[in-house]
Amino acid sequence: MSGDTITTPQQPSCAPTRAARELGLKRSDLDLAVHLGLIRTVPDEGGGGRRVLRSEIERVRSGAGFPGSLLERVEVVGTTQGARLMDVPAGRFTRLARLGLVVPVKWYLNRYRAVVWLYLVEELKRFAADEKNTPLLNGRRMPEGLRGMLDAGVDLRPRNWRGRHRGFLLRQTDDPWQSAGALAAFLDPVQIAEIVPDPYERSHLIRFRPGPPVSGVPGSPAAHIAERIMTADDPDEISLLRADLTAVLEEARDRRPAPRPTASRAPVPAHPLHIGSPPPDEPEQPRGLMSWLRRRNPRATTP
Structure with missing residues (x-):
């Protein structure tokens, strides 16, 4: 069996590139078919991303007029x-x-x-x-x-494309955090910071925020164009996105709060001469030269 085909305890599946070959599609055609809901995918539990079940490949192959009918729908x-x-x-x-x-x-x-x-x-x-x-x-x-x-x-071309692409992304989400990330993909960082002021929660949300489907080297003109097309700029569109993101975040918090660092206990000094307070389980010793001599030699006495 090829390296990009795996068998899970439930059903065998394969990587999108392998699925595209078996369906006679270009990889871009397969991606579009997935976005349009023509081909179903499942999460790749091993390495992230998506996979196509072998049963789904067989279902598509058995469709009337395959492969011509499928190619027509993604042209x-x-x-x-x-x-x-x-x-x-x-x-x-x-x-x-x-x-x-x-x-x-x-x-x-x-x-x-x-x-x-x-x-x-x-x-x-x-x-x-x-x-x-x-x-x-x-x-x-x-x-x-x-x-x-x-x-x-x-x-309206950019806005209509964003609405369509938002539907594509939301169809591939499996939990509220992923849905929240899909919605956040169309808002600029300032909007996201206003909606999610908690830095740990915002950092967790950004993990699920996909970038534009077309991009370039970060900071390049192409990257700036892609970000501009991806980011909502109409007040009504922004308002709807903010309301949807706020609602989905509430569900995400209830189901699985964002991780945050746990408070760790300060280490106990290993040496009694360590600068600072003594260990809590040791009483504070009297200070001074004679006190130090008594600790070194318990039989030493004052004159």
Whole structure:
């Protein structure tokens, strides 16, 4: 058996990379399928992370139209391909995305450090096929209310992606601390410090706080862009996240309080001449030269 496949007392499982190979997927496709709830994973008790049960691989393989049906459900496109798919100009597609009418599922930074949003092909086809959306696709101008939002600079792509990614993270949590960490991932450190003033509790929470799915060298421009996209900036969004995090933290504290250092007893001095108080189980000895001589020679007497 391969080294990345293990058998637990319950069920055999394998690492995501091995699971992707066996399902004929790229690793990024497998990750997206997991995020979309198409493939279930379990915690890796040995080394952290997630694993895929062998029974889950067999379930996916037995699905109708496998592997083509699975590949279709995780297929993504950028703006240009998405516009072509929906038979609209790229500019109109971008406006629809900015208004939140089509929601990105992934993003990456190109070589110019520009954000490239990716959309599920399945969702774009569904949007284009809905007759209610025909005026948005074929109308000469956007409805007045939507035009006003665009003129005001509205761009809901980052917020909508965060909402979607938050759902992905929460589906993979197994206890309230992990859920709290998933929520904290979208708040900046100042917000977290206000909600969790206790430093030990905050440190424990940060252990479960995932970073952006796309990152770079810490402190690099790419890392700053990733943090900006990951961090909520709309007041309503921040308010909802703070309320959800506060509620989940209460449950986490009740179930398993955050660890904190225990008070340790100060060591007892090993030598009677140690500077400070004498050991508690020894009475304090009289001080002075004659007292010292008596302790050295019990038969010594004063003149």
